Amino acid sequence: MKSKKNKPTKVTEKKTTAKDKEKKGAAAPSEKALPAGKQAPSKKTYNVLRGMHDILPKDDKYWKLVSHAAENLAEYFQFGRIETPLLEETSLFVRSIGRGTDVVDKEMYSFEDRDGARVCLRPEATASVVRAYIGNGMWNMTQPIKVWYQGPMFRHDRPQAGRYREFFQVGFETLGAKDPSADAELILVAYSFFKDIGLPVTVAINSIGTPEERERYVNELTSYYRSKRSYLCEECRTRLVKNPLRLLDCKEVGCQPVKEGAPQIVDWLTEDSKSYFMKVLEYLDELSIPYLLTPTLVRGLDYYTHTVFELYPAFGEAGSQSAVAGGGRYDLLVEELGGRPAPAAGVAIGLERAITSLKAYNEENKIVLSEPKFSIFFAQLGDEAKRQAFKIISELRSSSIRVAFNFFKNSLKTQLEAANSLGVAYVVILGQKEVQDKTVIIRDMESGVQEIVDQKKLEHIIKKKLGIEIR
Numbered sequence: 001m002k003s004k005k006n007k008p009t010k011v012t013e014k015k016t017t018a019k020d021k022e023k024k025g026a027a028a029p030s031e032k033a034l035p036a037g038k039q040a041p042s043k044k045t046y047n048v049l050r051g052m053h054d055i056l057p058k059d060d061k062y063w064k065l066v067s068h069a070a071e072n073l074a075e076y077f078q079f080g081r082i083e084t085p086l087l088e089e090t091s092l093f094v095r096s097i098g099r100g101t102d103v104v105d106k107e108m109y110s111f112e113d114r115d116g117a118r119v120c121l122r123p124e125a126t127a128s129v130v131r132a133y134i135g136n137g138m139w140n141m142t143q144p145i146k147v148w149y150q151g152p153m154f155r156h157d158r159p160q161a162g163r164y165r166e167f168f169q170v171g172f173e174t175l176g177a178k179d180p181s182a183d184a185e186l187i188l189v190a191y192s193f194f195k196d197i198g199l200p201v202t203v204a205i206n207s208i209g210t211p212e213e214r215e216r217y218v219n220e221l222t223s224y225y226r227s228k229r230s231y232l233c234e235e236c237r238t239r240l241v242k243n244p245l246r247l248l249d250c251k252e253v254g255c256q257p258v259k260e261g262a263p264q265i266v267d268w269l270t271e272d273s274k275s276y277f278m279k280v281l282e283y284l285d286e287l288s289i290p291y292l293l294t295p296t297l298v299r300g301l302d303y304y305t306h307t308v309f310e311l312y313p314a315f316g317e318a319g320s321q322s323a324v325a326g327g328g329r330y331d332l333l334v335e336e337l338g339g340r341p342a343p344a345a346g347v348a349i350g351l352e353r354a355i356t357s358l359k360a361y362n363e364e365n366k367i368v369l370s371e372p373k374f375s376i377f378f379a380q381l382g383d384e385a386k387r388q389a390f391k392i393i394s395e396l397r398s399s400s401i402r403v404a405f406n407f408f409k410n411s412l413k414t415q416l417e418a419a420n421s422l423g424v425a426y427v428v429i430l431g432q433k434e435v436q437d438k439t440v441i442i443r444d445m446e447s448g449v450q451e452i453v454d455q456k457k458l459e460h461i462i463k464k465k466l467g468i469e470i471r
């Protein structure tokens, strides 16, 4: 085995200069702030790993939006939360996703742990959910089992726009049911997710039948592609040998005419499989979910059977390039992973792509996401007032009153300005005099009228003013 140790590795410990920091928006260290004669220590700074990213407070409202949408849908459609570890046995994914797929062959973060076990950062969660379904005896409970998850996945792919090495997915899985309504429900949940966050999407859908049907189709596909070998790109020539179904994924311009003339899998499906697929489509018609029959859609993972689908943003050109969600039926996976046979289906939504597309859509349509709303602003003046303010704010919070405050601003003017920009209707002011009198001032921000009230009555009065039910 070739050892990578022999290769000299270039260590990119870039020293960050003050200029670099300025470029990134961070404040440059001020020479003046250091004691005379002392220079700022030049320490190594760290960058986020390639293909990974920080989720920053500026995007909080987007992450909240997608999390709330997922949570609400899960509750409504009765999917129970499941969280599985980020680390699993590597072979779990090799057996489920399959050799010859990009994920297994090229993208897994697989390594030996300290006990010599071959483990892997999960590249997706369906296999983990199936492991949990088998291992926790969920197959023994009333079927189907409907679960959902949210968390990071890891794929060491070539990073590019919308493709990360760590990315977040929300997923919904229905195990122990084979019924077209289960497939349709998953598509409905994913479709509703995007509707709820405000992103129009369209569904691409296909059926890839059973493994037997697929095998017959792949034979036909292979002989067709072999006859066109000289027109194919390098990658497709490899796919022809390693994973012929993936030939249908090729985006190379030169391969498109070949792809267009390729045999279509629906023609190789049995009547049963066709009729199952038709029933799924009938549900979508009934639900008015727009879909596009896409004979080239085969999905990148081996475990799929029958229905496969992807969701794409339905606006702009760039948006439609990459799927924001994908899923399908995987009737044989539970058995493949050692469980009692149980048909199943699932969908995974890519949250970074959902958020990026939503931002682009909102920008195009001049839609501004609302900031969290506060009911009142609490202004404090002086140290003692600050000390007491925390207590009063905590009490108000327990009564579901959303209080904004800023303890790093001490002047009343700046605090009133902050209150104004948040658009709150009332400001509660606690100054030195009020501390002594055990009172507070309530200022009506619209009229400017102020009243002095007893601290003990504050909660009651504020609730009355805000129309919050008093119990």
Ligand code: AMP
Pocket (backbone or CB within 6 Å): 124, 155, 157, 162, 163, 164, 165, 166, 167, 169, 300, 323, 324, 325, 326, 327, 348, 349, 350, 351, 352, 353, 354
């Ligand atoms: P998959 O598990 O490949 O079916 O992917 C489901 C969804 O996850 C995709 O439609 C994307 O939205 C998202 N996704 C998959 N791979 C990545 C990635 N490398 N970076 C960001 N999002 C991804």
